[in-house]
Amino acid sequence: MENIAEYLKQERSQPWREELRKSMKAKERTSIERVKMPEQDPKERQHNYLEVNLGLTEEMAVTEARRCLDCPDPTCISGCPVGINIPKFIKKIEAGDFMGAAKVLKETNALPAVCGRVCPQEVQCENSCFYTVKLKKPPVAIGNLERFAADYERNSGNISVPEIAEHNGIKVAVIGSGPAGLAAAGDLIKLGYDVTVFEALHDVGGVLKYGIPEYRLPNEIVDVEIENLRKMGVKFRTNFIVGKTATLEMLRDEGFEAFFVGSGAGLPRFMNIPGENSVGIYSSNEYLTRINLMHATNPDYDTPVHEGEVVAIIGGGNTAMDSVRTARRMGAKRAILVYRRSEAEMPARLEEVKHAKEEGVEFLTLHNPVRYIADEQGRVKKMVLQKMELGEPDASGRRRPVPIEGSEFEVDVDVVVVAIGVSPNPLIPHAVPGLEVSRWGTIIVDKETMQSSIPDIFAGGDIVRGGATVILAMGDGRRAAAGIHKYLQEKVKK
């Protein structure tokens, strides 16, 4: 920690930073209003899948960058799970060196264009910003600036391809192509390893592709990052289910000397209430996969999905928000979010909640389904909801929802999407004898090196944490890459 503080101090004392700091009084900086992210009009956007946030212009970005005080003790950094040098990249933007800003981001974050869009900044970096903590003012828009710099670099067509160490010919396998796998692959290829990413689906990107919708994270942005990894030499094998298409043992025989497991938390949970298997009731994963990965809403594609006048989504997280906003875009007259606690306890990002409301989503908080009623063909037509109230805080610190007896009532529905969470994907834990897993099915690893109970297997992301975030998954991937490097270097020496 000492030397990081030292390094930040040194960086901060560089003449260009000192000069910028002096160019404007702190008072002036703090009196600038936080720049609003331009957005597509809610009336328009509820009918299309184009991005909601349009991105900052250069002027807006520079204005927002001026708000940052380049603090001597930049608390924002401690709020970022991968420890991006936030003031440095922001000051590069203020100085007009947008490419330089992108370069700073890439030192620690493999996918800044993605994180700038989907990180829950309000509980991470921006929550620790001096503005939030001390001034009680809206924080510097770190996420928006991160997105700006990354987009600028991508649109310039001049993406810097990082330096790659000499090839060492050592084969490493990455299992799963979500943010954890991609981050690990990026670091391992830079270190000179021969990296192959194995992906079960036909497309690369994990949740970034099949889960998070286009209007929040266009696939094109993920594809550019993947293309970069390809250029750097990473090999991708799609339609390859490790543990099924080939066992780990077979891959070892093929010469793979270490494995990173980033297989995610793919298994959807259901409530196990009567009628839940009726036709027209989906898990959020199925609903979003049909639409995002399989393009069900595009008539040129063969995969079907149900449309409906009334669509109810059960849950209050990002997945629920993504599903309910998608339902609205598919033409639902009523898109209802049913959540058993109150809005204050919702785990979804604030921005998603705000956007959903603007788009006409109805919020039915403190309600919970207890049963579904189907027609003769088995198609869902009603849900029975029960009203809830908040009791004492539970283990998660949030107040426990308690059902109100006798409060049940029926609501007509055409489609229901259950978005109450996911469990770790069991494929790898089942396929690898002796791999230590927790009670919840997550792989147990060393927190520093991400090494599992089997020395050549490392893991990170949702398969280790349960459902978490993109940036935490990426951070894990990077830490695991370092762990694998150390492990393999020691092995070589022996």
Next chain:
Amino acid sequence: MNKIVEKEFFSENVFKMVIEAPEIAISRKPGNFVIVRLDEKGERIPLTIAGADPVRGTITLVVQRVGLTTAKMMRMEPGEMILDVAGPLGKPTHIEKVGTVLCAGGGVGIAPLLPIAQGFKEAGNKVISVLAARSKDLIILEEEMRACSDEVIIMTDDGSYGKKGLVTEGMEEVLQREPVDLSVVIGPAIMMKFAALTTQKYNVKTYASLNTIMVDGTGMCGACRVTVGGKTRFVCIDGPEFDAHEVDFDEMIQRLGAFKEQEKEAYERYLKTVS
């Protein structure tokens, strides 16, 4: 990309396809299936691996044309490429020596039954097979099934071949005659439902291989869920084989019809483009 190397029609709407898939050919076991996506705009459909040749690096699928994707597939020729083939998926059949095994296959269900019957035979069981279909030309793989069965009973709805009657009648004949230790039934959902009711009367443990609608086939979506013994299970990772006496077939049949209208529309649209 997986090359089609052979194609053969068993009847007007049932065909066999041999496809290059070297890794799957090595790893697959009886009871496994693959997910196939024909082209960029295609849907992902599950198909059972009816056989494999690890030396040649190929797997064999037997497909019945029922809708859009299977119709498109039926028009593909050797030399053409199938964009995605992923697998082998699902738990393999638990094959062991139990004594007498009654295998019942309906229509295209005979194809997935074949490797299972072969497995039980190799494990030293007495295998009795009942093959059923609407009419003679829909009875497939008869020779192969005979090669791994001690006895084969053929049933057709119209009496054009074997005995006239339903699969359950053929099963009943065996069950009345001799002790059976295990039964495996594969075919249309409705056939499996009644086959299960039949063996239940005789208290014979029975496995059914379920053919629910799927998307990913890896446990990620829950499209394939069925109720087994009162619990929700995922066919792609917990199955495809389950204790047939515990399966809620009525629910499964309803779920199979989930997209009937959309499928019909898409199929009709497609027929217009090819005719």
